[in-house]
Amino acid sequence: MLYIHRTSCISPQPRLVGGEEASVLAGGEGRGTAAGPVNGVYRVVEPGYPGIPPNTLRRMSKAVRLGVGAAMPLIRQERIDGILIGTGNGGMEESVKFLRQIVDYAEGMLAPGNFVQGIPNAIASQIGLSGHLRGYNSTYIHRGLGFEHALIDASMLISEHPGTRYLVGGVDEVSGYHYRIELADGWYKTTVTPGLSLYDYDSPGSIAGEGAALFLVSGESADAVAAIKGIETFHGTDQHVVVTRLRAFLARHLPAGSQPGQQLSGSPALYLSGENGDNRALPFYSACAAVLDPAVPVVRYKHLCGEYPTASAFAVWLALQFVPPQPLPQHILFYNNHKLTQHSFILLERFR
Amino acid sequence: METAQLKERLKAQIIEFLNLSSTTPADIADDQPLFGEGLGLDSIDSLELIVLLNREYGIVIKDPKEGRKVLVDVNTMVDYITQHRTK
Amino acid sequence: MGVISAIGDSLAANRKALVRKESGIGYSGPANSRYVGVIPFGSVTFSNAELMEHTGIYDAGVSRTTLLAAHAFRQAIQDAGLLLSEATSGGAASGCTTLLTATDTALIGATTVGGMCLTDELYRDTNGGAQGSGYLASYDGASVQQYLQNRYGLSGLVTTINTACSSSANAIQYGGRLIRNGLVRRAIVGGVDSLAKYTINGFNALQILAPAACKPFDEHRQGLNLGEGAGFLVLEREEDLAGKKVYAELRGSCNVNDAYHASSLSPNGEGPFLAMQGALRSAGLDASAIGYINAHGTGTENNDASESQAMIRIFGTPPAFASTKSSTGHTLGASGAIEAIYSILDLFYQEAYPSVNFSTPMPETGLRPLTEFQPMKLEHVLSNSFGFGGNCTSLVFSVAPAGLAKVI
Numbered sequence: 065m066l067y068i069h070r071t072s073c074i075s076p077q078p079r080l081v082g083g084e085e086a087s088v089l090a091g092g093e094g095r096g097t098a099a100g101p102v103n104g105v106y107r108v109v110e111p112g113y114p115g116i117p118p119n120t121l122r123r124m125s126k127a128v129r130l131g132v133g134a135a136m137p138l139i140r141q142e143r144i145d146g147i148l149i150g151t152g153n154g155g156m157e158e159s160v161k162f163l164r165q166i167v168d169y170a171e172g173m174l175a176p177g178n179f180v181q182g183i184p185n186a187i188a189s190q191i192g193l194s195g196h197l198r199g200y201n202s203t204y205i206h207r208g209l210g211f212e213h214a215l216i217d218a219s220m221l222i223s224e225h226p227g228t229r230y231l232v233g234g235v236d237e238v239s240g241y242h243y244r245i246e247l248a249d250g251w252y253k254t255t256v257t258p259g260l261s262l263y264d265y266d267s268p269g270s271i272a273g274e275g276a277a278l279f280l281v282s283g284e285s286a287d288a289v290a291a292i293k294g295i296e297t298f299h300g301t302d303q304h305v306v307v308t309r310l311r312a313f314l315a316r317h318l319p320a321g322s323q324p325g326q327q328l329s330g331s332p333a334l335y336l337s338g339e340n341g342d343n344r345a346l347p348f349y350s351a352c353a354a355v356l357d358p359a360v361p362v363v364r365y366k367h368l369c370g371e372y373p374t375a376s377a378f379a380v381w382l383a384l385q386f387v388p389p390q391p392l393p394q395h396i397l398f399y400n401n402h403k404l405t406q407h408s409f410i411l412l413e414r415f416r
Numbered sequence: 417m418e419t420a421q422l423k424e425r426l427k428a429q430i431i432e433f434l435n436l437s438s439t440t441p442a443d444i445a446d447d448q449p450l451f452g453e454g455l456g457l458d459s460i461d462s463l464e465l466i467v468l469l470n471r472e473y474g475i476v477i478k479d480p481k482e483g484r485k486v487l488v489d490v491n492t493m494v495d496y497i498t499q500h501r502t503k
Numbered sequence: 504m505g506v507i508s509a510i511g512d513s514l515a516a517n518r519k520a521l522v523r524k525e526s527g528i529g530y531s532g533p534a535n536s537r538y539v540g541v542i543p544f545g546s547v548t549f550s551n552a553e554l555m556e557h558t559g560i561y562d563a564g565v566s567r568t569t570l571l572a573a574h575a576f577r578q579a580i581q582d583a584g585l586l587l588s589e590a591t592s593g594g595a596a597s598g599c600t601t602l603l604t605a606t607d608t609a610l611i612g613a614t615t616v617g618g619m620c621l622t623d624e625l626y627r628d629t630n631g632g633a634q635g636s637g638y639l640a641s642y643d644g645a646s647v648q649q650y651l652q653n654r655y656g657l658s659g660l661v662t663t664i665n666t667a668c669s670s671s672a673n674a675i676q677y678g679g680r681l682i683r684n685g686l687v688r689r690a691i692v693g694g695v696d697s698l699a700k701y702t703i704n705g706f707n708a709l710q711i712l713a714p715a716a717c718k719p720f721d722e723h724r725q726g727l728n729l730g731e732g733a734g735f736l737v738l739e740r741e742e743d744l745a746g747k748k749v750y751a752e753l754r755g756s757c758n759v760n761d762a763y764h765a766s767s768l769s770p771n772g773e774g775p776f777l778a779m780q781g782a783l784r785s786a787g788l789d790a791s792a793i794g795y796i797n798a799h800g801t802g803t804e805n806n807d808a809s810e811s812q813a814m815i816r817i818f819g820t821p822p823a824f825a826s827t828k829s830s831t832g833h834t835l836g837a838s839g840a841i842e843a844i845y846s847i848l849d850l851f852y853q854e855a856y857p858s859v860n861f862s863t864p865m866p867e868t869g870l871r872p873l874t875e876f877q878p879m880k881l882e883h884v885l886s887n888s889f890g891f892g893g894n895c896t897s898l899v900f901s902v903a904p905a906g907l908a909k910v911i
Contacts, residue, residue: 119456122435147760152643159619159701160629166704167626171537173476175433175467176708177460180766180891183615184644185666189892192760198777201760201894202673206663207645213662217677220684241629245642248628248635297660298606299652405649459767463710480710 066219067288068279069229072134073381075275076106077368100258105238106273106370115140116194123177124190127154127237130276131187132194138231138280139195145228146200148217149188149235150210152373157239158182187235200230208402209297210234211374212410215281216295222283233278234374243272251371251403253341262341262367270340273370277377285415290384293317293395294411303351306407310355310399317411318395331357332411334387336379338400340366345401352399363387376400376408383412392416422494430490433468434461446490454489462487469493474502504750505578506844507571508732508831509545512557513578518848521856522876526830528716528728535623536700538707543716545730545832546698547571560654564637566618567731569647571837572695575733576651579691583737584747602689609660609687610648611678613670613694615836617644620699644836647695660687665836667890668799669758670694671734672839672898676756678738689743693735693840702835703729709766717802717833719826720811720872722863727801730832734840736847741904751847754883754901755786761893767805772813774895775799779817779885782897786883790818793899794881795855797846798872799889800826801833806889811868823879825872829859839888839896846886846900855879 077099099109108130113121115136121129131149138144159182165174180186185203192201200221204213211234218230246252253269256262262271285291294317298309318332335356339349353362369378376398383396398410427441434457448454451462466483469475475497477483486496506513509527510520520527532539532546547554554570555561558577580586585603602608618641619625625642628635640646645663652661660681664673671694678690696702706712706729713726738753759781761774768774783790799810814821827845828834834841849855858872882902889895 118436118438122437123460152645160625162705162708163622163626163629163701166622166700171700171704171707173467173470174704174708175464176705176766177464179705179708180460183665183667183891185890185892185894186765188666189760189762189765189894192762192893193765196762198760198762198774200758201666201892202677202758203665204662205644205665206648206661207643209662216681216686220680220686223684224680244630245628245635245639249639297662298658299649299661300658405653458764460709460765463708467708 065283066215066222066281066292067283067285068281068290068292068384069288070138070280071278071381071384072137073275073277073378074108074111074130074134075369075378076108076273078109101256101271101370104254104256104271105243106271107238108274123181125155125158125181125186127151127235128181128187128190130237131233131235132190134233134276134278135191135194135231138278139197142280143229144195144197144199144231145225146221146230147188147191147197148202148214148230148232150204150212150214150374150377151184151187151235152205152207152210153236153239153242154184154187155182156242157237160239160241191231207373208400208406209408211377212295212297212408215292218281219292226283229280229282231278232281233276234377235276236274236372236374238272238274246272256341260367263339263364265341266343268342268344270342270366270371273366273372273375275369275378277381289416290412290414292410293413294409296409298407299405300407301405303347306348307351307355310352310409313409331360332395332397333360334394334396335360335362336383336396336398337362337364338366338375338379339364340371344404348401349399373402376410380410380412384414419494419498422497423490426490426494429468429472430465434464444490449489450487469497472503473497475500504582504736504844504847505575506732506734506841507547507574508834508841509547509730510830512549512574514848521827521830521845522854524857524859524876526716526859528832533620533698533700536703538703542712542714543728544698545728545834547731564641565650566638566641567620567697568614568616568618568695569650571697571731571733572612572647573651575693575695575735576691579735579737585737604656604658606658607688608657609678609681609690610651610657611662611664611674611690611692612648613664613674613836614644614647614696615665615667615670616696616699616702618642618646619701620697622700666894667892668833668835669839669888669890669894669896670836672843672886672888672896673758675736675753675840675843675898676758676896679753679756682738682740689737689739691735691737693733694836695733696731696834696836698729698731711803713802716860717829718860719798719800719802719829719858720807720865720870721861722865724802724804724807726803727828728832730834732831732834732837732841734837734844736840736844749903751850751903752901753898755782755788755899756896757781757785758896761895763893766891768809768889768893770809770812772809772816774893775810775813775887775889776816778895778897779813779887782885782899786899788883788899792883793822793885795822795849795879795884796824797842797884797886798824798826799887800828800858802828808865810887810889811865811870815868821870823855823873825856825858827856842888843886843898843900846884849884850881850900850902853878853881
C-alpha cells in the first residue's frame with residue numbers, strides 16, 4: 065500500500081493556498097478566485113525558489129526549476145530513498161533551443177548547456193543533486209501515464225524495501241515550441257475564456273497547462289494523509305472497454321459494503337474527472353461518470369491547471385489539499401484520458 | 417579596443433552567455449578565479465565559454481586542456497583574446 | 504530476444520560478429536549531418552526504406568527509431584512464441600487473444616532520441632505553420648511504444664522510460680520487478696535509439712565524440728562513437744517456462760544516482776559502485792561469483808576512469824570484462840538492452856566477447872579488458888549502464904535454472 069505523507073505543488077494557481085480552496089472546486093462557484101489562462105495557456109507563476117542557489121538555478125530548464133522547486137520543501141530534513149518522476153514534455157524548450165543552435169550555426173561550435181538541460185531525466189537527476197540523494201532514480205516519459213508509472217514503481221519499491229520513502233511526482237512545462245506542435249496537431253483550442261466555461265465548448269482541443277506536483281510516499285501508515293489503493297493504466301479507443309475496466313477496477317478495490325453509507329457497491333465518495341473541454345474526450349468521461357452512483361459529485365480540475373501529460377498529479381494534490389474531507393475515510397476516484405487513447409484510474413483513500 | 421574596455425565587455429558577455437542573472441560586471445574581479453571557489457563555474461560552463469570565445473572573437477580552442485589554461489580568470493581570457501582574436 | 508545494431512540485424516549475426524571480434528564502427532550515418540564521413544559512428548547498415556521492407560511498416564509518420572524498435576520487437580516476440588494463442592499455449596482460453604495481446608503482458612520500452620532523429624522536420628514544425636509535417640505525434644520517446652502498442656494490439660501495461668544511457672537497463676529491471684511483484688505475468692522489455700543530427704551535435708558540444716574508432720579503457724581513449732540499434736527481451740515467470748526456450752535468468756538489478764554532476768560521473772565512481780554492489784546484493788551473490796562484466800565502457804575519459812575505480816572497489820581484481828561498445832558504438836537508450844542481450848548470449852553459449860581497439864591500460868588502474876574472444880565457463884554476468892544525470896543501473900544475469908535451458 066502506497067501511503068502519502070506530504071505534498072508539494074507549483075501550479076498555475078498560486079492563490080490555491082489554505083482558505084480559498086473549497087470555493088474553487090465546489091461545483092461551479094469561485095471562478096473569480098481561480099487564475100485564468102494567459103494568451104490561451106495556463107502558465108505557472110514561478111516562485112522565487114529561495115532554496116535553490118542562483119548558480120544552480122541559472123542553468124535549469126523550466127521543468128527542472130518547477131520539479132526542484134516543488135521538491136525542496138519535501139526533501140529538507142527527510143531521508144529519501146529514491147526519486148521517481150513522470151514527465152511528458154519536460155525539457156522540450158531547452159531541446160528546441162539546442163536545435164536552433166544546430167541550425168543557426170550549421171552544426172558548428174555549439175554551447176552544450178541546452179542539450180544537457182533538455183533531457184527529460186534532468187528533473188529527477190537535478191532533484192537528486194540538490195538533495196545529495198543517491199538512491200533509486202527514474203523517469204517515465206509515456207505521456208499521460210508517466211505519473212502513474214512513477215506511482216506503480218514506488219509501490220513496488222516500498223514492497224521490496226520495507227521502511228523506505230520516495231519522492232514521486234509529475235512535472236511538465238509549456239514551451240512555445242511544443243505548444244506549436246500540439247496546436248498544429250489539433251490538441252488545443254485557439255481561444256478559451258477562463259474558468260469553468262472551458263467545459264462548455266463543444267469543439268475539439270483543450271488548453272495547454274503546466275505544473276509540478278510531488279508527493280512523499282512510504283509503506284507506513286503512521287502520519288499518512290492518504291493511501292493509493294489502486295492504479296490502472298491502459299490504451300485504447302473503445303469506450304466500452306473503458307467502462308468494463310472501470311467496473312472491474314472498482315469491484316477490485318471498493319467491494320460492496322466497504323463504504324459507510326454508500327448506496328451502490330463499488331462507488332467512491334468523489335470522482336475527479338480529467339475532463340478538459342475537448343469534445344472528443346467527453347464521451348469517455350461521461351461513460352465513467354455513468355458507472356457511478358448518481359449521487360457521487362464530479363469535480364473537474366483542468367480549468368485550474370490546463371491540459372498536460374502529468375495533470376493527474378495535480379489532480380491528486382488538489383484533492384488532498386482542497387476537497388472537504390468528509391466523511392472519512394473518503395474514497396476518491398480519478399479517471400484521466402490523455403489524447404483519447406491513454407487511460408488511467410487512481411483510487412485514493414483519504415484518512416485526514 | 418582598450419584592455420579595460422575589453423574586460424568590461426567580456427564580463428558582460430560571460431554574464432549573459434552563462435545566464436548569471438544575479439551577477440553584475442562589478443561583481444567579477446579581474447583576477448577572480450572563474451572555477452572552483454571564485455565564480456563557481458563548472459565543466460559545462462568551460463565548454464560554453466569556449467563557444468563564447470569562438471562566436472564573439474573568432475577563436476578556436478579545440479583541446480579542453482588548452483581551454484583550462486585560458487579560462488583561469490578574466491585577465492587570462494583577455495590576454496588570450498588580445499593575442500588570438502580574429503574578430 | 505531480438506536485436507539490431509551496427510554488427511547485424513539478428514541475434515545470430517550479432518553473435519557471429521562478436522565471436523569474430525568484428526566492429527561495425529564506420530563512416531556512414533544520417534545524411535543530414537555534416538559529421539557523417541568525418542567522425543565514426545556505429546550505424547545500422549539498413550536504410551529507412553530497407554527497414555520498412557523488413558518490418559512491413561509503411562505507415563506515414565514513422566521515424567527510424569520506431570522502425571529499428573519494430574525490427575527487434577518482432578524478432579523477440581517470434582523468438583518467444585508470443586504469437587501463439589493463450590488457449591493453445593495452455594493459458595486461459597479467450598478465443599483470439601495471443602500471449603502478446605493478453606492483458607497481463609506488458610511492454611516496457613526506452614529511448615532517448617525518440618523521433619528527434621527527424622531533426623530537420625522538428626525544427627520546421629516548432630517554427631510555424633498551422634499545417635505541420637506528418638510527424639507531429641512522432642517526436643517524443645513515447646511515440647515508439649505507442650506505435651508498437653497500436654500496431655500489435657497490446658492490451659497490457661505499456662510505458663516508456665528515459666534515464667539517458669541507462670534507459671533500457673531500467674526498462675529491463677522495471678519489467679522484471681513488475682513480474683516479481685505480481686503486477687504482470689510477462690514483459691517485453693528493451694530499448695532503441697537511432698543516430699540523429701540532434702544527438703550528434705549534443706555530444707559534440709560536450710566534446711566527448713572520438714575523432715576515430717573508440718578505445719574503451721585505453722590510456723589514449725578520446726571519447727565515444729555514437730551508435731544506433733534496438734534490443735528487446737521477453738521476460739517470463741519461472742512457473743511459465745515449461746517447454747520454452749530459455750536463455751538466462753534476470754537474477755538481480757540495482758538503480759542508483761551518482762548525484763555528482765549533470766553530465767559526468769564522480770571520480771571515485773560512487774554511482775557505478777553503488778549500482779554494482781546493489782545488483783550483487785539483490786542477486787544474493789558475492790562479487791567473486793561474477794565471471795564476466797559487460798562494462799558500460801563508452802571510451803570517454805570520465806566514464807572509463809569512474810567505472811574502473813568502481814570495479815576495483817567492488818572486485819579488488821575485476822573478473823574478465825569488456826566493452827562491446829567498441830563494436831557497436833554507444834547506442835544510448837538501446838545500450839542497456841543490447842548489452843544485456845550480449846551478456847545473455849555470453850551465458851547461453853558459455854563464451855566471452857572482447858573489446859576491440861584496446862592496447863594500453865590506464866596507468867592509474869592497470870586494468871585490461873578482454874581483447875580476444877574466448878569460450879568461458881560462466882555462471883553469472885554483470886552488465887553496466889551509466890548515463891547523464893548520474894543514472895546508474897547494473898543488472899545481473901545468471902545461467903538459466905537447470906533443466907530449463909534448451910539448445911537452439
